[in-house]
Amino acid sequence: MTTWIGCPDSNFHKGRPFGLRPEAVVVHIIDGSFVAGESVFRDPTTHKSAHYAISRSGESHQFVDEKDTAFHAGIVVNPTWALLKPGVNPNFYTIGIEHEGRPDDVWPEAQLSASATLIGQIGARWGIPLDDSHVIRHRQIRASKTCPGNWLQISELLQRVPTTLAPSAATAASPSAASPVAASGALPPASPVNAVSPITTQAPAGPGASTIIVVRTLKNVNLRLGAPNKEAQIVAVIPAQSVLVVSRFDIGERVDGNAYWYADRNGNYLWAGATDAPDPTVLAA
Ligand SMILES: [Zn+2]
DSSP, X not given: OEEXXXXXXXXXXXXXXXXXXXXXXXXXXXSBOHHHHHHHHHOTTSOOOOSEEEOTTOOEEEOSOTTSEESSSOOOBSOOOTTOOTTSOGGGGEEEEEESBOTTOOOOHHHHHHHHHHXXXXXXHHTOOOSTTTEEEGGGTBTTOOTTOSSOOXXXXXXXXXXXXXXXXXXXXXXXXXXXXXXXXXXXXXXXXXXXXXXXXXXOOSGGGTTSOEEEBSSOEEEESSSSSTTSOEEEEEOTTOEEEOOEEEEEEEETTEEEEEEOTTSOEEEGGGBSOXXXXXXXX
């Protein structure tokens, strides 16, 4: 049983860009009390959130809808997670669950079983296989953190998932499963008009959100088909002052001294020099 709490607009993004959807669950520890964690997510200046938090007594609170992007694992430092998508903010394709406690705490059975039940429900909803490639520790994305602490083994959670909730291996691997991205590895085609998704929120400024690449076009800019250069066919013209979430960047043709180009999920490109973030390496730091 989960209680909906919600959080301010500045602490999450509505939706998930580029047709991305949840493909993994990231396990966190608050490093503090349930109340302390909640106050961070309810504070509009923190730019931090998680989809859920689980107390040591097994209480479950939800702050962000699973369809939306929570700011819980956006900084990538020496990642060890095999399924990480290079250049794509992990927040866009993960669900984050915080847990009350300190890194060295032993997790109570009530907390473990509540978390496992939730993970099982998430797996069933999104067709996420319940294994240690798809249910991961935060530090597998950000090695500079100990999160979720030193006690927890992912197996401690997985062995407690109710068997009625665990998707079978056949379901998880089937191309007809609910998750086309995870099942086939191929992204569905999108029309050129939707190739870069405009959003209406401002770029988040907090440290927890600093790797979300949100850019604003300073002038009309051509979206190029499949290659970061001016030889490539124009598939759309993005108007000046559009706010865009882009999935990654590449080095391409040098234009006016700038060789950075932003890519959408279909592999189409716009020149970074036409945006308010001409150097994406600053944003990705
Ligand atoms: Zn964490």
